Amino acid sequence: MTGAGAPRPVRLWWARLPGDPPRLRRLLDPVETARYEATTDPADRQRFLVGCALSRLVLGRILGLPAARVPLRRVCPRCGGPHGKPALDPAADPPGGLRFSVSHSGPTVGLAVCRGADIGLDVERADDPPDVDLVAPHILSAAELAVLRGLVPADRAGALLRYWTRKEAVLKALGIGLRLPPRRLEVSPPGEPARIERWQDRPGRVAELRLADLVVAEGHPAAVCVTGGAQPAITEEDAHALLSAVD
Known part of the structure; x- marks a missing residue:
């Protein structure tokens, strides 16, 4: 087991x-x-x-x-x-x-x-990056935004996609979708191993959620989340x- x-x-x-x-x-x-x-x-x-x-x-x-x-x-x-x-x-x-x-x-x-666990998978296109200035404030917490803005401009779109795939994988694992604001879920910075730092809306679930980063062909970022610890x-x-x- x-x-x-x-x-x-x-x-x-x-x-x-x-x-x-x-x-x-x-x-x-x-x-x-x-x-x-x-x-x-x-x-x-x-x-x-x-x-x-x-x-x-x-x-x-x-x-x-x-x-x-x-x-x-x-x-x-x-x-x-x-x-x-x-x-x-x-x-x-x-x-x-x-x-x-x-x-x-x-x-x-x-x-x-x-x-034996709920699971969420997310993949995004690296060749069609989002408008960082427009999208980031809706996805990232204040602390995550500070990290993003500390990067050189050329690295920001990739970092935002890494943040997003991690968060979307968590939301999909729990079947929540976008009913809860992604910016209230904080994950580790893109250069560090994937993990959940804190979640204002589900603090009791952080300990049981585990994340892993994935890379698909052509460099598309992806992430998977499982429950159960x-x-x-x-x-x-x-x-x-x-x-x-x-x-």
Whole structure:
């Protein structure tokens, strides 16, 4: 059993958008198909498709189910609509504890899976940096802003993305999204190992949350967060082989 002192095994898959093949669309359930068809932007539609297909293929392999039959739920905790954080129907995984998180940015789609802990994954594009002066005050605390402004201008966009991926991974792990202000969650400076320093809105949860930085192809920053107090031990696996094998 994984305890607070032992690393938490995390399996990670990264995929690149392969186009929009009909073979992947056959894996979607009716709720996913409706959302796919309602998405008008072609790139967003492809990212959603690949995220759904990869989730189904990986979870199906773990559970011994055909990908199209993996029972996923997407229930919004606020309105009950079918657009919340995806999760397995508990009946499909009797021992419990199988959790996953999907993230995508640009042509990159990621999936992280673990047992026994909630998990959040975030990836951002390094080749499309944000407007630092506009975005940073909405994301960073006063202390984090001071660190950012102490950097040379050329390093600030990359540092802001590193801050953001860490915070977004935490918020996704807990299923909170942006309902709580990110600037009230403080993480370590980008040049230091990823960790949570303090969280004004959830002070009691800081001790159980663990972060790890990731780097994807082309230098895109990413981060993963797990609950339970154990540091994630990450193993990367081959997403391309899974997606290419779909008939």
